[in-house]
Amino acid sequence: MVTADVETADGQTEILRRMLTIREFDSTAGQLFADGEIPGFVHLYIGEEAVAVGACAALDEDDYITSTHRGHGHCIAKGLDPARMMAELYGKRDGYCNGKGGSMHIADVDAGMLGANGIVGAGPPLAAGAALTAQLQGDERVALSFCGDGAVAQGQVHEAINLAATWDLPSIFLVENNQFGEGTPVEKQHNVENLSETAEAYDIPGFTVDGMDVVAVYEAVAEARKRAVAGDGPTLVEADTYRFRGHFEGDHQPYRDEDDIEVWRERDPIEAFKRRLIDAGTLTEDGYEELKSEVEATIREAVSFAESADDPAPYEAYDDMFAASIPEIEQFARKARTDGGESR
Amino acid sequence: MSTEARPGAGTPGTETMTVREAIRAALREEMERDDRVFLMGEDVATFGGVFDVSDGLLDEFGDERIRDTPISEAGFTGAGVGAAATGSRPVIEIMFSDFLGVPMEQIMNQMAKMRYMFGGKTDMPVTVRTTEGGGMGAASQHSGTVHTWFAHFPGLLAVTPGTPAAAKGLLKSAIRSDDPVFFFENKMIYEQEGDVPTDPDFTIPLGEAHVEREGDDVTVVATQRLVGESLSAADELDGEVSVEVIDLRSLYPLDTDTLVESVEKTGRLVVADESPLSYGVHAEVMARINDRAFFSLDAPMQRVGVPDTHIPFSPALEAEVLPDADDVRAAVENVT
Numbered sequence: 001m002v003t004a005d006v007e008t009a010d011g012q013t014e015i016l017r018r019m020l021t022i023r024e025f026d027s028t029a030g031q032l033f034a035d036g037e038i039p040g041f042v043h044l045y046i047g048e049e050a051v052a053v054g055a056c057a058a059l060d061e062d063d064y065i066t067s068t069h070r071g072h073g074h075c076i077a078k079g080l081d082p083a084r085m086m087a088e089l090y091g092k093r094d095g096y097c098n099g100k101g102g103s104m105h106i107a108d109v110d111a112g113m114l115g116a117n118g119i120v121g122a123g124p125p126l127a128a129g130a131a132l133t134a135q136l137q138g139d140e141r142v143a144l145s146f147c148g149d150g151a152v153a154q155g156q157v158h159e160a161i162n163l164a165a166t167w168d169l170p171s172i173f174l175v176e177n178n179q180f181g182e183g184t185p186v187e188k189q190h191n192v193e194n195l196s197e198t199a200e201a202y203d204i205p206g207f208t209v210d211g212m213d214v215v216a217v218y219e220a221v222a223e224a225r226k227r228a229v230a231g232d233g234p235t236l237v238e239a240d241t242y243r244f245r246g247h248f249e250g251d252h253q254p255y256r257d258e259d260d261i262e263v264w265r266e267r268d269p270i271e272a273f274k275r276r277l278i279d280a281g282t283l284t285e286d287g288y289e290e291l292k293s294e295v296e297a298t299i300r301e302a303v304s305f306a307e308s309a310d311d312p313a314p315y316e317a318y319d320d321m322f323a324a325s326i327p328e329i330e331q332f333a334r335k336a337r338t339d340g341g342e343s344r
Numbered sequence: 345m346s347t348e349a350r351p352g353a354g355t356p357g358t359e360t361m362t363v364r365e366a367i368r369a370a371l372r373e374e375m376e377r378d379d380r381v382f383l384m385g386e387d388v389a390t391f392g393g394v395f396d397v398s399d400g401l402l403d404e405f406g407d408e409r410i411r412d413t414p415i416s417e418a419g420f421t422g423a424g425v426g427a428a429a430t431g432s433r434p435v436i437e438i439m440f441s442d443f444l445g446v447p448m449e450q451i452m453n454q455m456a457k458m459r460y461m462f463g464g465k466t467d468m469p470v471t472v473r474t475t476e477g478g479g480m481g482a483a484s485q486h487s488g489t490v491h492t493w494f495a496h497f498p499g500l501l502a503v504t505p506g507t508p509a510a511a512k513g514l515l516k517s518a519i520r521s522d523d524p525v526f527f528f529e530n531k532m533i534y535e536q537e538g539d540v541p542t543d544p545d546f547t548i549p550l551g552e553a554h555v556e557r558e559g560d561d562v563t564v565v566a567t568q569r570l571v572g573e574s575l576s577a578a579d580e581l582d583g584e585v586s587v588e589v590i591d592l593r594s595l596y597p598l599d600t601d602t603l604v605e606s607v608e609k610t611g612r613l614v615v616a617d618e619s620p621l622s623y624g625v626h627a628e629v630m631a632r633i634n635d636r637a638f639f640s641l642d643a644p645m646q647r648v649g650v651p652d653t654h655i656p657f658s659p660a661l662e663a664e665v666l667p668d669a670d671d672v673r674a675a676v677e678n679v680t
Contacts, residue, residue, distance in 0.1 A: 064430060098463035105461040114429055115462065119453050125419050126454060129426020129434075136382065136408060136432060143426070156449065159419025166414060320464030321499060323522035324550070326597050 045073035047244035050269035054217025066123030071116025121154030150181025211239030314341025385437030421447035456499030487655035506571025513548030559588035611642035
């Protein structure tokens, strides 16, 4: 289930659970990476949870999203299973991509999750295409593209938004402004105060919302979705947020002060939403602790699933290049199946 | 039978058509067969394509499925990838292959890698049509032959028809394929005529070469315009040297078996392709023969192509670097 009603107590609890799940998943992934359990590298979403969760709660189950290299939050918000996600981070066969994608390429096309993406700015054209399918098929699906502030400087993001605006594609472009494009502050990369101002150039609505406020994100995306389904084309939503961790784990972060992080921590999206629910009487401290324990158990189980899952067999490196059987590749697959291939 | 076609010149069940008509017929038949197929690109609809290939299709299929795009190759190629991943079957036209640098990111990191990176959990049924080749004074940015890049890059299939029948049969297979297929049209052979099967289920499998003319002394493996040039060279040499001419048709996958069988018979190989000579299709064909038919060779293998320059504007210069029948003939004579 992806859709959650921000107006109801159940919906609010579900939204909080999802934000906590992302926080716990990424805190755990960061620790496992530091411990050498996860190969490659990981980009954590800690601090930005309200953006993914608020946005996806306003979408329908069948809607599409495209993601970024910082995609764990989008996956969880779109309803993907943390256990299969963690298995993918471990490079295991039971991961979403059978171990071929890793952290930066988790996808579940059947769930409308068209992939985390290692190329900054590559998602918006893909979302335009998914929206084009929806338009051609005449269904009520929309495509939402998450992209970072850094991506807004990319040419293909401009091309995608222009295409979507010109063709009234049922799409939403959600810019997660986490204040840094990799290691360079946003003001050194852009000449506008708010990135949503660029919407004017396409004659589409553009809003900047508080990305630390899950309700604000939800409401902006819900409004954008209505427009998209009505055939009125795309909306550009900028969510102001903050990345509490480095660009990637292990990044020594020479580009910012610890003090700045503390300022943003005061606005922690999970704390803020929790406080709001407690103040409204929807949640108790005990209820929160219980929710947190459940989430921690879910992630513990995810790690346990990932640890015990099998590595792919070496010959699986030759699977999935094409739908068709290609002799050039099949010859190596045959050999690896016969002699076992080169194991680690 | 399409409106512009004539009855075939002798073969039952065929009609005579140009390469341009054959491509148009393939598009029409596949769009009639499957409503998920649509065509998009710059000036493909109202204009009918800059080389008139899609002329008339807008009237038949409407502007949703024959879709003019902004001049925005990265945007609409990426949209094609996203559409293909979600159940559409787009045909994308890149007006000149020289423009393929613009959408290259979407091609190399999205189109080519998605299926693999996602563990096989998406199809990528997208066809990219584009034009290649010099010969019309279009200068370096509208005359290139770049198909080697795409045949080389993992995750893409690439075809280079040299006849109307190959153009129709391969394009239909490309559109029906669940993999990304690059379909390279040499712009100098749009008017070339040939017999093309009329059966709407006629297709040519991706990865099959075709012997266009049988011969005993030398194998010429050619692509696109150079298929016709090689057949002319073979005619000229008739009586002196018996030349076998093969239309390679598919660059990837590559039909090694047909090439090996021919070289085992002739013992000599010339590869004629309009790519720059270094690191090209020529070298790949030779490597396959080296692996599988080295001991059948009676002479060093030869290659005919563009001598690593861009295509210059002046007709006097363009003629110097573009390979033709004379170059094929010279290569054949070199080894006989």
